[in-house]
Amino acid sequence: MIKPELLAPAGNLEKLKMALIYGADAVYLGGERFGLRAQAGNFTLEDIKEGIEIAHELGKKVYITVNIIPHNEDLEGLSDYIKELEKLSVDALILSDPGVFLTIKEVAPGMEIHLSTQANNTNYKSAEFWYKQGVKRIVLARELSFNEIKDIVEKAPKGLEFEAFVHGAMCISYSGRCLLSNYMVGRDANRGECAHPCRYKYYLMEEKRPGQYMPIEEDEKGTYIFNSRDLCMIDHIPELVNSGIKSFKIEGRMKSSYYVATVVRAYRKAIDEYFEKPENYIVDKEWLDEVHKASHREFSTGFYFGKPDSKGQIYETSSYVRDYAFVGIVQDYDAASGIATIEQRNKMSLGEEIEIIGPHKKMFTQKIEAMWDTDGQEISSVPHPQQIFKMRMKKAVEKYDIIRRERGADE
Incomplete structure (x- = not known):
């Protein structure tokens, strides 16, 4: 068995340091433009330079997100930005748009490219297509089961790596492609400005019965009908390893340094324990206790064991558990x-x-x-x-x- 990479979010330099110190093999982060977390602290080029130096000194990697779904004006300055990142020896760029992909190939042809989950890769033929274009790794869509992932890995080209989210917030929309934020508040989620309207309170009303709310509310607060549980796969390390996933990804560039350190530490212990004792591996209750001590919503296993039922949603509240x-x-x-x-x-x-x-x-x-x-x-x-x-x-x-x-x- 090849030990998978543990990939952690880094919203700023402190979070980057904590992720690496607490056991991440690599971090992913966004610059001040072209990423999908416009509200995160994000990194200037000087910050990126310092972050890469810290990571490389520890023998670890840094991946930069350029994964917006750009409109014409968003492409301005992209070529220069990519050239700067290449000079800083970034380990890979994460993207979702063919235009961004083409730009990278034109100005930095040697750059390693990872395909974002925003590209919705759900089958082995799509994986083969991107591999033939020059993609090294694909971040799989979150809407895949273990059986589907194993089939993709087995049928995809042997040199292609796969990455998947194993922990963190889940998006109600397909692999993050959503227009609800645009509609509700005029902020484009696909260009980094999601207002998270899926966490708002909603009631259901039929158009010919104005003011009459349908009895779907759980209590007087309303019903959070779009509100997904958080993903947590720390109890399923053997299944993740055996699926062929190369990189275990933790969501959370908007989360705190404490969150990053706590969750990374727990997954580091779980992965290392499995590779030390694969035949006698036992899930340690401490690992799950630890991730519960970081800010979270109620947990689920997402789509890994099939499509989620009503237990994949939280209907009572959109609040985090912060004990x-x-x-x-x-x-x-x-x-x-x-x-x-x-x-x-x-x-x-x-x-x-x-x-x-x-x-x-x-x-x-x-x-x-x-x-x-x-x-x-x-x-x-x-x-x-x-x-x-x-x-x-x-x-x-x-x-x-x-x-x-x-x-x-x-x-």
């Missing part, structure tokens, strides 16, 4: 004193129970018993955003270890 708060990140640790220097991310106070996780350690818990500000004065809480402070730790910690706590009822 845990990311409260700090370790900046330094003095082993002699057992005191860590920490950057605050959310308020924490003396007496609170916290959990500490890191890329290479098992999670442990402790109470906050003592904290000091940068002047060495004892403090009872750290309320200020990104406040630097010190804390005594029960066990040794490392730079980039994450501190979290369970949210209170009023948060």
Whole structure:
């Protein structure tokens, strides 16, 4: 067996670093133009340069999204942008549009190209077509079952790689192609500006009965009839590996550094465990517990085991489950004193129970018993955003270890 790549989202430089440190083999990110996450932090060319240097120093890869479905004006500046990316030694570009593909072939013919899920690749003949054009990898449509994926992999050209989403938000529309945002608020989802109207509250009304709502609502809040559950395949690593998928992709360029680190860490552990003990592999409950501690909606397995039924939707709410708060990140640790220097991310106070996780350690818990500000004065809480402070730790910690706590009822 060939161990699959674990591919993580990077909405900014911090998220890129956390993804790689916590176990991702590669990251995908967008520049300031031509990508489908216009509201993400996104990367300037200088940021991309720095991100690539960090990744390559760790022996890991960076893929850049140029996957909008462009109108004529969107093509302006594309050639120059691609040339700049080529100079920065980007590992691959992710695209969905034949015009963008042609432009890349004209100005950077040696560039590795990955076909985005936006291109809706659902069969082996389409895969063969794109391979013959020069595509190295295809990100499969999310609407495929394991049986369909295995058939595509077996019948596709042997040099072609396949990537698939294994975790994160699901789109109600076919592989992300949607005009609902355009209609509702005038923001083009296919050009990076999705307003997520599938998460809005809706009622059903028949046109000849104005004001009379059909009894499909679950409660007084309404019914979220377009609201998909999040995808989570951490319980199914053997099936994913055996399907022939080369790269396991996590969704979430709009998510936090904590989300990226937590989810990547869990999948890293699950994949490594399977390859260490394929014959005696047992799913560890801790992995699923970990992904539940990151912001999420209720989980499903998407289309992998067949078309989702009503259990693939959430009809009660569009809200995320956020049971845990990311409260700090370790900046330094003095082993002699057992005191860590920490950057605050959310308020924490003396007496609170916290959990500490890191890329290479098992999670442990402790109470906050003592904290000091940068002047060495004892403090009872750290309320200020990104406040630097010190804390005594029960066990040794490392730079980039994450501190979290369970949210209170009023948060």
